[in-house]
Amino acid sequence: MDLSAVPSGVLVGLLTLQLSVAIHVVFVTITLGVSFITALYRTLAVRRSDPFAEALARRSSKILIVSELFSGVWGTIITVVLAGFFPGLVALSTNLLFTPIAIAVASILIRIPSIAIFWYTWGRIRPGIHVLIGWVMVLSGFGVPLGFRALFSEITHPHAIGPYLDGGLSSGYVGLLTAYSSPLFWTLYLHTVLATISVGGFVVASLETLVKNVRGVFIGVSFGLIFLVAQLLAGPLYWYTLHHYSPYVYQSVTLGSFMPLFAIKIILVVILLIVSAYTWVRTSKLNTIPRLTWSLGPIAVAIVLLGEILNDSSRYPYMVVTGEAGISPVAFSNFYMEIPLPVIYIVLGFLVISIVVFSVAAYYALVKRFIQEIPEEIGV
């Protein structure tokens, strides 16, 4: 990969964007998957009056309350980086991909407060209504990638925006749902949804090892494993559609400069399969938790991180890939002023500090269990 293919200012923008997208996708993958398991077990708890399911749902929802806002802030960072460094791309997508963005924004509007409401109203409102809030939280969560993955799909294979980029549409108007007729979108979305639930399961399994709850680990690893196996179909399907619709990205990942990362990802998937299958057998048959169980969540997260970097950076040196070639990020870049790079470096420095502070908070909340499962009665 030739890093000198674009000017250094644009490269800073691309790297900042890649960093933000990767961190954002890691966190949202965790919270989407965990929220599905949380809502499901909260439902089972209420329907069956099952105390175990109730406790599991409450413990896993701690991950959501700790992580969701932090994952959201990276979404904001992506938007500002895009508008600041690549205003042309933002102007283009907010016109041609109006519907997917509107779906994503509406979903965010519902998703974030529903998580806070779900946590803070637990025990304060009737359980049936609380369960309903839980499912609103889940469905709105999957609405976010339903919107934003269309953007990723379009810059990998311009299905809706293609005619405009080819000069066939002077105003750039495309149909309301044209982006959703892209074959690449649906394989990417399926790949994303299955990944979220699989990762959510593995993260729950890792955290349940902290409380040494064998049944909790079993449930987490079952979700992780089942959806990981499903990924063994969805992943290659996405890969195949890339081969068909975005040959540049396919080549770059399969035989090009991103092949080593792709190979590492495949190796990690194999390791995850082995460790999770072993954990599943041990927890189901022998009622014990293997020592390596804690690593399931981190391995799954690492796979997501690598997958997202592969997904995005493999377009380099293009920002929009059009088959065998593409459009350079320079075409969408900000030349309206000299971007003050020292300001960008200061921002990046503080973002690193924010990651450190968040890690401390998450450690005390989840590992040291500073956040109690039983909400505290407050006297005033």
Place this chain on the structure above:
Amino acid sequence: MKGYPFNIGGGGSVSDLSPLLYLSALGVYLHALFVSLTLGLPLVILSLLLQYARTNNPVYLSGVKKVTAVLAVNFALGAITGTLVEFGLIQVWPGTILVIASFALTPLALELIAFSMEIVLLILFIVTLGRIKALYSIIIISLYWAFALFSGVLITAVNSWQMAPWGTGGIAQALYPFMPAYGPLYADAAKLVALKIVLLASGSPLQEVLQMPEASSEIGIILTDPMIAFSNPYALVSIVHNLTAAIIIGSGVALAAWGYRYYKTGDRRYLQLIKAFAIPLFILILIQPTVSGHYMGTMVVQYNPTKFALIEGAEKTFHNPLIAFLAYGDPNHPIIGFDQFYAQCDSMKDVALKDLASSLGLSKDYILGLSNKLGISIDPKKLDQVLDTSVADVCRSDLDAALSRMSLVHYSYFTKIAFGIVAFMSAIAIMPILYDAPVLTRLTRRILRISNGDSERRWIFILASLILLGAVMSSALGWLVREVGRKPWTVYGLVYPSEVVSASPIAHQTSFVLITAFIVLAVNLAGLFALYIVATREFKFLDLLKKGLGVGG
């Protein structure tokens, strides 16, 4: 190219955009509500924590925990309404991307620091509250508050640039002679004017230019000082004025809520909680409308002449020594009305847009060449028509558009002042009831006929509610005056809403506006109800959870 119904002058066809403007206003207002709590509740938390550290009285810690739970849900609502406003800008008004990528880029980039640090510090505060020493919690919430205020500073700086586009020098003045120069010229006037003429002649919104690959490199540098938004004197005053108002509202909510609980229960612990933050709140209520309000007014007089005339109902120039003294520092100065603005417009009747263009070195061929490079087709006849337009006509047309909002701005402003007085007087009345002051307490009690505990509780509740009502109404109306008074421009004197609106037909469909408004209202009303539940309702359904965790129940 679609035929957008753009006019020269009069703010474009603003009436066609009304639903989108109302939708944006809804998002901004809801965001302002939650931001007020975000900025005001830390004052309450910090004051209570300081009291807790000093006295070790658990009541204060309980109060902190309650307010923190409300703050957490509120923060989520603030974050999503912020997202709504952000996407509202880039999706419904995507022409603003040009501003975001230039004049507003540095503040918005720095805002990422504020926003990310705000979130992680709030999470850290929630996680560690009651688990670490009060002093550490005080440090964490102070840092959180500092970054929350920093966020407010940066966003207000961007909003203030829309009010007084600092760094654009005399560009607006060239079209509107009654306007001042907005600082030194750090913008490329020729490029901005050429771009504006291309838009006017093509009937395209700015988005159709910005979305073209290579558009940015074709247009090139339009701003030479990326820090210009921070040099704006309008921003400095707005920051102090707006942030203090937000803090008053946010802490006013806690005051009214605990005032109500005290009234209903007679439990003096609520009074203890109120007293912990009443003094700083009182000081802010005294300073905000008087000191920062005065300077805010002088900024409007100086930089938004049409807004000031709208506020004062000055269709015609008149004399009023008191207003003149407050506004200009000279009781003999006339309150300049629209009649004088029109007269100044008419002084430009012999000047056409082509004269302004040529004074900047812009020829018809250059403009046609630029439009070709940007892939925007222009009919040369339409371009001639635009270039031949009289500056006086543009100027008068925009004044007509501004003047049509006079009643709304004028009455809103004076209603705002009335509510401000209500809050101010209520604050003056409540303090001698809360704290013993030698003569004042006796006098206040006599005036309000407070003879026993019941009447004291009732008056504390009434006055606390009036403080909140007065603060909320004056702030809401203040924003209305600030935003509507800026019209017909999105950026004062420079950009119309019709130029920055979305090129997508979907954005202009009634169904889009209605569905979006429904979702926004539903989510926010549900969120407000959740805030109420968190603040008031006890835990009734925890038996299953306690059983599952093995703690009985």
